[in-house]
Amino acid sequence: MLTLHYYPSNASITPHILLEEMGVAFELKLVDRTQDAHKSAAYLKLNPNGLIPVLIDDDYAPPLVLYETAAICLYLADKFPEKNLAPRVGTVERAQFYKWLIWLSNTLQPALITYFYPDRYVNARNAADATSAAAQVKASAQQRICAMLKQLDDQLETSAAQGGEWLLGRQFSVVDIYAFMLGRWTRVFEGAPPATQKASNAEAWAHLAPFMHRVLARGAVQRVVAKEALKLPYI
Ligand SMILES: N[C@@H](CCC(=O)N[C@@H](CS)C(=O)NCC(=O)O)C(=O)O
The missing domain is CATH 1.20.1050.10 (Glutathione S-transferase Yfyf (Class Pi); Chain A, domain 2)
Incomplete structure (x- = not known):
């Protein structure tokens, strides 16, 4: 399962829209910025920069933990190439x-x-x-x-x-x-x-x-x- 750590209207909205466009299964996990949850010890373990978003893919052991919006988007585009949300590699x-x-x-x-x-x-x-x-x-x-x-x-x-x-x-x-x-x-x-x-x-x-x-x-x-x-x- 894919889990996107997000906060409304933050940079997480790009992978969120991408996941919806792809129509794949995913869960959302709110990182409550009003409580500084993005600076909590637990979140800093996922992203030491304390920034939103983070994507977790637990298809792997240990799960893949990925930060940086562009990297998350590239990863999703490559994981689901049949969704055609990026041009073919090598073109x-x-x-x-x-x-x-x-x-x-x-x-x-x-x-x-x-x-x-x-x-x-x-x-x-x-x-x-x-x-x-x-x-x-x-x-x-x-x-x-x-x-x-x-x-x-x-x-x-x-x-x-x-x-x-x-x-x-x-x-x-x-x-x-x-x-x-x-x-x-x-x-x-x-x-x-x-x-x-x-x-x-x-x-x-x-x-x-x-x-x-x-x-x-x-x-x-x-x-x-x-x-x-x-x-x-x-x-
Ligand atoms: N380069 C990072 C930047 C992410 C970023 O700046 N996220 C903002 C929300 S839009 C954030 O978490 N800000 C919290 C802060 O600056 O403390 C990425 O694209 O993932």
Whole structure:
């Protein structure tokens, strides 16, 4: 049995949607962030980083314990290749898939983490300096994220020109779920768009906004919205 340790709307939502898309059996285990359960000794044994998600696969002895969202997604895509949620290994499409998965998890996601936790990136002598430094870190992260949303929007425009509605073209895959998760995190962006960008959050982009709605409308995503009891606005 597969068990996903999750918290609503956290990075665990990508493997959660993926498992629903695949239609395989799995269990959910809530990691209660309100009680700091992700920093408990028991959870740190699963993921020493104290971060969500973790996937357990007890088809093995000892069970496989896996952290890092992208690694979990790759593992699931490889475990269930017949579900076609990643291009076949050894193809050009698979190469593009790796590029987007690593860009999403390694470039866009850290920028979003910086936006949400700017105080972790400052080291000031007093509270007032810390507040102003954190505000600058947050604003610069938002600006970088806007440029990255443009990159996603451009890719979706390219796909559309070739008759595809997903990041890789016609094949819906893990990277669409990942982009959806990160795109929806931008729904809380405050303030005017940075002057150099035309739009601030995912909803404001010509190709990215309808993409977000297409992903949201999928049956698997709707089931996750209900199971995680997500609150409006979803995107
Ligand atoms: N690189 C990790 C990042 C996971 C991550 O940042 N998870 C967040 C929830 S979205 C978390 O657990 N945050 C708790 C914390 O920062 O203390 C992954 O993709 O699995």
